[in-house]
Amino acid sequence: MNTATDRAPATISAPPPGDDAAWAARLAAREPAALREMIARHGAALHRLAYRMTGDAHEAEDIVQEALLRLWDHAPALAGKHPPGSQAAARLRLGGWLQRVATNLALDRLRRTRRLSGGEVPEEEDNAPLADVVIAAGERDNLARAAVLALPDRQRAAIVLTYYEELPNAEAAEAMDMNIKAFESLLHRARMALRQALAAQGDAP
Amino acid sequence: MSVNEHPDPGAPIVPGSPLARMLDGYAAPELPAGFAERVLAAAEARPAPLPELRRAPSRSRRWRIGQRIAIGVASFGALATAAAATGLLEQLAITVPSARTVWAGLTGSAQPAGKPVAAVAAAAPAAAAPAAALTPAAVAIEGPIDTPEELGETFRRVDEVRAGRCEERRRVIDQRIASEIERRRAAGLRVPTPEEEARLRERIERQLAAREQRADAAVAARRETMQRKVENGEALTREDLTGRKPPSPETRERFRALRDLPPGERAKAWRDLSPAERRALADALRARRAVRLPPAPAAVPQEDTPPPSE
Numbered sequence: 118m119n120t121a122t123d124r125a126p127a128t129i130s131a132p133p134p135g136d137d138a139a140w141a142a143r144l145a146a147r148e149p150a151a152l153r154e155m156i157a158r159h160g161a162a163l164h165r166l167a168y169r170m171t172g173d174a175h176e177a178e179d180i181v182q183e184a185l186l187r188l189w190d191h192a193p194a195l196a197g198k199h200p201p202g203s204q205a206a207a208r209l210r211l212g213g214w215l216q217r218v219a220t221n222l223a224l225d226r227l228r229r230t231r232r233l234s235g236g237e238v239p240e241e242e243d244n245a246p247l248a249d250v251v252i253a254a255g256e257r258d259n260l261a262r263a264a265v266l267a268l269p270d271r272q273r274a275a276i277v278l279t280y281y282e283e284l285p286n287a288e289a290a291e292a293m294d295m296n297i298k299a300f301e302s303l304l305h306r307a308r309m310a311l312r313q314a315l316a317a318q319g320d321a322p
Numbered sequence: 323m324s325v326n327e328h329p330d331p332g333a334p335i336v337p338g339s340p341l342a343r344m345l346d347g348y349a350a351p352e353l354p355a356g357f358a359e360r361v362l363a364a365a366e367a368r369p370a371p372l373p374e375l376r377r378a379p380s381r382s383r384r385w386r387i388g389q390r391i392a393i394g395v396a397s398f399g400a401l402a403t404a405a406a407a408t409g410l411l412e413q414l415a416i417t418v419p420s421a422r423t424v425w426a427g428l429t430g431s432a433q434p435a436g437k438p439v440a441a442v443a444a445a446a447p448a449a450a451a452p453a454a455a456l457t458p459a460a461v462a463i464e465g466p467i468d469t470p471e472e473l474g475e476t477f478r479r480v481d482e483v484r485a486g487r488c489e490e491r492r493r494v495i496d497q498r499i500a501s502e503i504e505r506r507r508a509a510g511l512r513v514p515t516p517e518e519e520a521r522l523r524e525r526i527e528r529q530l531a532a533r534e535q536r537a538d539a540a541v542a543a544r545r546e547t548m549q550r551k552v553e554n555g556e557a558l559t560r561e562d563l564t565g566r567k568p569p570s571p572e573t574r575e576r577f578r579a580l581r582d583l584p585p586g587e588r589a590k591a592w593r594d595l596s597p598a599e600r601r602a603l604a605d606a607l608r609a610r611r612a613v614r615l616p617p618a619p620a621a622v623p624q625e626d627t628p629p630p631s632e
Binding site: 149152153156157160161164165168169174177178181182185186189190260261262264265276280281304305306308309311312313315318 | 334360
């Protein structure tokens with residue numbers, strides 16, 4: 118399990134302009150190597166995003182797989198809209214497209230789970246035996262996890278995208294299909310809720 | 323420090339702050355080994371993507387709205403045309419202006435209403451006016467009739483009206499004979515045999531022809547008089563054309579009052595008149611009839627209708 122060092126998406130290097138359009142064209146041509154490259158580039162970041170949204174590693178894997186398969190399915194349409202060498206190709210960002218899909222999939226699953234269970238998503242118990250050396254870290258992990266999972270779904274998504282994935286507000290708003298003003302208001306409320314949760318734990322922010 | 327003591331609880335999270343330290347404790351696991359192979363296998367087993375929608379997604383929303391508006395306008399026009407063609411608007415008392423009226427309203431070139439197509443002399447028969455309006459006249463009659471051309475045109479119009487009346491008269495006779503035979507058959511009475519019916523029709527036709535012959539003779543005599551007057555440069559008067567003196571306004575008003583009464587009241591009003599008034603009215607009526615028809619050598623058939631007034 119990663120520690121706090123996995124917060125920054127430093128592993129995803131910014132592709133050169135138009136590069137994603139070339140990858141989309143290769144995906145549209147049904148090249149498995151292209152899909153493998155997309156998994157290598159974006160899989161980890163998507164998994165972090167999905168896990169922090171759902172709090173469930175298996176659910177997060179399903180979300181990442183579904184997002185990548187949707188990219189595989191939509192690649193012909195994306196390649197058609199962004200032909201390599203065009204101005205539209207320079208604007209295509211497959212990472213942002215995947216983040217938007219993964220965020221929506223996570224929100225959909227949380228909504229569906231809540232509707233089926235009729236209440237809040239229960240915090241999952243970790244039944245694995247804890248070693249003494251990781252007890253302290255585990256307590257801190259559980260505290261942060263509880264605070265993040267206690268947020269409303271969209272506020273949680275805002276925190277995950279901006280704090281953990283370090284996206285600019287504009288890109289995070291785009292990933293959530295919101296305008297920038299509404300997103301900033303949502304992010305403001307999420308930070309307030311987190312500070313209240315931290316204050317409730319007796320630790321001053 | 324509680325959250326209320328923080329200057330801005332919604333401020334960005336500063337790295338290294340207690341909140342940031344707490345959030346950094348929420349670590350995410352790595353993707354499991356073999357995840358990429360699972361995704362690739364699922365992609366291989368994935369069915370082929372659906373084909374593109376027929377409607378191109380690049381079509382602008384504005385054009386889609388315009389297309390719907392155009393379809394709506396065309397549908398409304400088709401329905402309105404169908405309603406006008408089937409007479410539905412007339413049943414609903416909705417007036418549909420003609421294209422000429424609309425164009426005249428747009429261009430301001432509307433013709434003044436009531437302008438006669440051809441100015442007929444005031445003395446021309448009233449019944450001839452519609453026929454003259456429908457049939458394009460070779461000679462325009464302006465003012466009183468005082469030229470041979472205008473007189474010839476007047477004769478032509480009068481002949482048209484007379485021909486129409488003769489035809490109508492024969493149609494009415496046929497209708498009356500047929501209805502009478504039908505009435506007798508329905509009542510169980512004896513109906514005339516075809517030979518009897520043929521004889522009846524022959525007799526009626528003979529009387530009708532004699533009547534028209536008398537009328538033609540009277541018309542020819544009057545036309546000779548009119549032609550002489552026109553050749554002498556005189557203008558024709560109403561009396562020349564109709565063959566009778568116009569009734570005085572008092573007489574006309576009295577006739578109209580009697581004619582407008584129901585039959586029972588008309589008889590009562592006739593009885594209420596003084597003997598002198600009754601005699602004067604009877605003389606006037608007899609004079610009108612005498613002018614209208616020359617003395618008949620035989621009885622007028624029952625089916626006859628009033629003679630043409632010229």
